[in-house]
Amino acid sequence: MMTITPNLDAISIILVRTRFPENIGSVARVMKNMGLSRMVLVSGCSPFHSMAYKLASGAEDILERAEEVPTLREAVSEMEFVAGMTSRAGRDRAPFLSPSELMEELIPLTGKFSTGLVFGSEKEGLTNEELGLCHRYVRIPSAPAFPSLNLAQAVAILCYELGRSSCPEVEYPAPLARAEQIEQMFEHMERTLVEIDFLESKNPERIMRALRRLFGRSKLEEREIQILQGIWSKMDWQMRKKGEDIR
Amino acid sequence: MMTITPNLDAISIILVRTRFPENIGSVARVMKNMGLSRMVLVSGCSPFHSMAYKLASGAEDILERAEEVPTLREAVSEMEFVAGMTSRAGRDRAPFLSPSELMEELIPLTGKFSTGLVFGSEKEGLTNEELGLCHRYVRIPSAPAFPSLNLAQAVAILCYELGRSSCPEVEYPAPLARAEQIEQMFEHMERTLVEIDFLESKNPERIMRALRRLFGRSKLEEREIQILQGIWSKMDWQMRKKGEDIR
Numbered sequence: 001m002m003t004i005t006p007n008l009d010a011i012s013i014i015l016v017r018t019r020f021p022e023n024i025g026s027v028a029r030v031m032k033n034m035g036l037s038r039m040v041l042v043s044g045c046s047p048f049h050s051m052a053y054k055l056a057s058g059a060e061d062i063l064e065r066a067e068e069v070p071t072l073r074e075a076v077s078e079m080e081f082v083a084g085m086t087s088r089a090g091r092d093r094a095p096f097l098s099p100s101e102l103m104e105e106l107i108p109l110t111g112k113f114s115t116g117l118v119f120g121s122e123k124e125g126l127t128n129e130e131l132g133l134c135h136r137y138v139r140i141p142s143a144p145a146f147p148s149l150n151l152a153q154a155v156a157i158l159c160y161e162l163g164r165s166s167c168p169e170v171e172y173p174a175p176l177a178r179a180e181q182i183e184q185m186f187e188h189m190e191r192t193l194v195e196i197d198f199l200e201s202k203n204p205e206r207i208m209r210a211l212r213r214l215f216g217r218s219k220l221e222e223r224e225i226q227i228l229q230g231i232w233s234k235m236d237w238q239m240r241k242k243g244e245d246i247r
Numbered sequence: 248m249m250t251i252t253p254n255l256d257a258i259s260i261i262l263v264r265t266r267f268p269e270n271i272g273s274v275a276r277v278m279k280n281m282g283l284s285r286m287v288l289v290s291g292c293s294p295f296h297s298m299a300y301k302l303a304s305g306a307e308d309i310l311e312r313a314e315e316v317p318t319l320r321e322a323v324s325e326m327e328f329v330a331g332m333t334s335r336a337g338r339d340r341a342p343f344l345s346p347s348e349l350m351e352e353l354i355p356l357t358g359k360f361s362t363g364l365v366f367g368s369e370k371e372g373l374t375n376e377e378l379g380l381c382h383r384y385v386r387i388p389s390a391p392a393f394p395s396l397n398l399a400q401a402v403a404i405l406c407y408e409l410g411r412s413s414c415p416e417v418e419y420p421a422p423l424a425r426a427e428q429i430e431q432m433f434e435h436m437e438r439t440l441v442e443i444d445f446l447e448s449k450n451p452e453r454i455m456r457a458l459r460r461l462f463g464r465s466k467l468e469e470r471e472i473q474i475l476q477g478i479w480s481k482m483d484w485q486m487r488k489k490g491e492d493i494r
Binding site: 099 | 277279280281282305306345347388389390393394395396397399403404407408410411
């Protein structure tokens with residue numbers, strides 16, 4: 001069996017609402033240590049803060065090329081696979097992958113697809129909404145009584161695991177859907193499921209999160225997105241027709 | 248085959264000549280994240296510095312219980328297995344283990360023996376003399392052009408690898424020698440090898456480092472130390488006898 005190593009240029013480190021510029025600098029440094037170069041910052045502090053520069057100690061180029069965007073949705077819109085880090089447990093968040101389990105899924109994708117590892121803010125981590133944009137949830141094993149790792153150390157561990165891992169080659173014959181296509185499908189799905197009274201219009205989130213998790217795990221292909229969109233469109237049509245029949 | 252997990256209480260994190268208290272605090276935090284508790288500080292800045300406390304953010308107990316000693320030799324004297332981190336290559340330093348290779352050796356020892364992971368100062372790392380006290384050298388794989396990791400991130404990666412790994416059980420039927428016993432043997436060896444003109448008295452270090460490496464790899468048993476000491480003692484006796492015969 002062929003084994004492959006990751007294509008590091010296909011992996012972005014995405015930091016969401018980072019509060020301390022020191023952490024952005026430390027992340028830049030360890031990214032460069034590990035051969036990564038693509039940093040995306042979502043509505044946090046600036047990569048040009050003097051403390052970010054200080055802690056980067058030689059990785060200023062990563063800070064200067066960092067992309068800044070206002071929302072996670074924009075950050076991941078062109079990516080085919082997105083994994084979010086979380087230290088909090090919860091029914092809506094399971095199943096969790098370990099970093100090495102993540103690499104088994106991630107690395108084979110990096111040959112053809114754009115991918116992202118998402119890290120939340122130091123205090124709150126990622127919101128449920130932000131985790132909803134991720135296809136996989138990752139948790140670094142840690143002591144239950146003291147689980148919350150420093151942001152830059154968490155990135156260090158993921159980057160280290162990336163470099164350490166090599167995986168059996170996996171064939172992806174069909175093009176995978178980009179996050180933006182998947183999001184559009186989910187929005188359509190939600191509208192339709194509310195329309196047919198499967199979801200309560202006031203509180204669709206809980207069930208939608210479960211559906212996102214389900215589809216997130218399955219690495220949707222573009223063709224499958226079309227099929228799913230087709231289902232919702234057909235339901236919409238039936239509902240409209242029904243309305244017309246009654247009138 | 249039985250697999251075992253590490254006995255974390257048998258593993259000390261030893262920081263040598265640490266310059267920045269922030270790093271000591273960050274190390275304490277990630278140690279606690281990963282279930283480790285024994286920190287030893289060798290002639291660096293104080294664990295009671297306010298910045299160490301700040302960065303520990305919840306792991307102050309590790310700082311308060313940290314042991315402070317003046318030399319690495321004292322720090323490791325009661326330990327049976329000591330691994331030193333290095334990012335610099337060099338003939339005297341090879342072979343290097345990766346963190347996961349280290350764990351295959353370290354973890355089976357933690358059931359019975361006291362062990363230490365040694366991290367040098369932020370700027371210079373460990374000296375050759377300090378590496379000479381280590382039985383194994385470990386290098387975290389990193390980009391050749393930018394290899395030097397932040398101290399606390401290096402500790403984070405080693406602690407993570409400790410938690411991640413489990414190993415086949417290995418039987419150590421005989422008691423291993425403690426570092427202090429091994430040091431005494433090395434000192435005796437050096438005196439004798441100079442005495443018999445195998446080593447130059449002005450520059451014994453290079454060859455001694457090679458010998459330390461060789462014996463360091465082999466996890467010396469107490470009985471073997473006695474055998475080696477016996478060889479040097481016998482040689483000493485022969486040299487004295489020869490001196491007397493000539494007189």
